[in-house]
Amino acid sequence: MKLGSTKLGKTVSLALAIGFLLVAGIFAYTIFAAKPPLLAGIEGFEKLPIKKVISFKAQSNRKIKSVEVVVTQDGNAVTLLSEHPDKPNAEFNVTVEPKVQGLNDGEAEVTIKARAGLFAKTVKTFPTAIRSAPPAMSVIDSSYITDQGSGLAILIDAKRSDKVYIKALEREFMATNSIYTDKNRFFVIIPIDIETQGTPVVTAFAEDAAGNTVSAPVQTIYKPKVYKKDVIVIKDDFIRKHILPFLQKTEGDMPLLDAFLEINEKRRKETEAKVTEVTKKSADKILWNGPFIQMKNSKVFAGFGDQRSYQYGGKEVSRSRHMGFDLASLANSPVYAANSGVVAFAGELGIYGNAVVIDHGLGLMSLYGHLSSIDVKEGAAVEKTTVIGKSGMTGFAAGDHLHYGVLLHGVYISPVHWWDKLWINKRVLDVMNNKG
Structure with missing residues (x-):
């Protein structure tokens, strides 16, 4: 009886050992085989206007345990997202309203952390521009009268603007403030293509670093020409x-x-x-x-x-x-x-x-x-x-x-x-x- 019991005990012990090793192997594989999550769409956090909904994704070969988005400005950290999706593919929609969330206009830093398993982490940190007030813009003057194959000069006043441009004939034409001491003044001459049919729609746009955009029409009298x-x-x-x-x-x-x-x-x-x-x-x-x-x-x-x-x-x-x-x-x-x-x-x-x-x-x-x-x-x-x-x-x-x-x-x-x-x-x- 003792010999049989001893053999049985060894068999059970061996089975337990194998089971333990198998469980430990699976556990270790689960922990160490996880790849750092891939993040897609996070460039939306590079510009933060008055209000913005940013959609991004996190993906790994194992379940994503946590995702966090934090904006840091002047030592103040504001958490925009903190979730535990517990799945390998996760999508997030983050509504950002800087004023509501205690962020000021200016520059800040975004940090996004994502973890899969216990040790697989991805950390992305980059600057962002925050603007909670849109530009103020008006068209001061223009050539007004134009025709096919001519040019149209436009003078614009735009405050809190990083980019001022004209949209016409399915193209954008950048205006410049480099010729003025008053950097709120922008000037551009745009072409009116000879193939233009009908009165062209000409619109001025002002855009800030966060993507806030305002527009105004440029009034134009268009005189078609007859060419030889x-x-x-x-x-x-x-x-x-x-x-x-x-x-x-x-x-x-x-x-x-x-x-x-x-x-x-x-x-x-x-x-x-x-x-x-x-x-x-x-x-x-x-x-x-x-x-x-x-x-x-x-x-x-x-x-x-x-x-x-x-x-x-x-x-x-x-x-x-x-x-x-x-x-x-x-x-x-x-x-x-x-x-x-x-x-x-x-x-x-x-x-x-x-x-x-x-x-x-x-x-x-x-x-x-x-x-x-x-x-x-x-x-x-x-x-x-x-x-x-x-x-x-x-x-x-x-x-x-x-x-x-x-x-x-x-x-x-x-x-x-x-x-x-x-x-x-x-x-x-x-x-x-x-x-x-």
């Missing part, structure tokens, strides 16, 4: 003489019509994408001085906004708009900077061939295309009448001339306005200086 329409017949000789050499092709490499469409559609589109990239950055101040100048002793061969219909073999095959002026004088005539500024680009520019782009500040730029030579470098400061190159027929050009364009925030506008001292004074400078 041309029908251009494309002949095989023209394609052989001007297009195939530009494409570095010979007859037989591709159908002649395909060669024309390659230039007028694909290459044109690629060129304008590059122009958009070049014109993204502009000086935050006015670099120009007085009216812009037209190329000396030049004759206009094509105007801004001309609508071109191209026919080949008796059928319309393509369309385009001419977004500048073609100005011609003698071959290899000197080309001058139309106004003072900084060279933003100097080099090969697709269908414009050798080209120069000058930044005149506040988003205003001038483009000089088809040059036979370039005499300036990117980053160089130029004055009005500085020689920047010579006219030519590089790129997609049938003869020696200058293609001259003006852009505002990357949108082509009519150069005519900027050749007019009265227009600049009345529609831009008087608004900027609040003389309306």
Whole structure:
């Protein structure tokens, strides 16, 4: 009996030991295999306006035991959330009202702690901006009257604002206060695209660091313009003489019509994408001085906004708009900077061939295309009448001339306005200086 009892006891002890080890292993696995929780959506705490509902998630491979959100400001800690979800995936909605919760306007620090198991923790700490009062904004003045291919100057007073901008034609245009000693004053000139249909809705917005936003309409009288329409017949000789050499092709490499469409559609589109990239950055101040100048002793061969219909073999095959002026004088005539500024680009520019782009500040730029030579470098400061190159027929050009364009925030506008001292004074400078 004693021998059997001893064997039974050993068997029970072994079973208990195995059971204990199994339980301990499971317990240890539960504790130590838990991964630190992943947090998603917590960037919502980086800005805290008057009132905000912030949704975020916490996820782990084990049950999340606790999640806590605390805002610390001047030694004062305010707990916005303290929960124990006890599940691996948890979602939270936190309503933040700084004034109600005892937080002051200014800077603070957010700390988010999440724990899974006993030891798997995630801690995120970052600054936040608290603003419990929205900006105060009013539109002081604007050009008021505008048209297709023109510009609209706007002066805004905005208090408690970190960002002031205009929304128009599905785009945003940033205003600047860098030209004023009164930092509540913001100014911007926005383009009115030549393709605009109907009266554009123009709205001013002021936004603070916490995301509080106010808006106000900019009253505008819009006068549509009628632009010239041309029908251009494309002949095989023209394609052989001007297009195939530009494409570095010979007859037989591709159908002649395909060669024309390659230039007028694909290459044109690629060129304008590059122009958009070049014109993204502009000086935050006015670099120009007085009216812009037209190329000396030049004759206009094509105007801004001309609508071109191209026919080949008796059928319309393509369309385009001419977004500048073609100005011609003698071959290899000197080309001058139309106004003072900084060279933003100097080099090969697709269908414009050798080209120069000058930044005149506040988003205003001038483009000089088809040059036979370039005499300036990117980053160089130029004055009005500085020689920047010579006219030519590089790129997609049938003869020696200058293609001259003006852009505002990357949108082509009519150069005519900027050749007019009265227009600049009345529609831009008087608004900027609040003389309306």
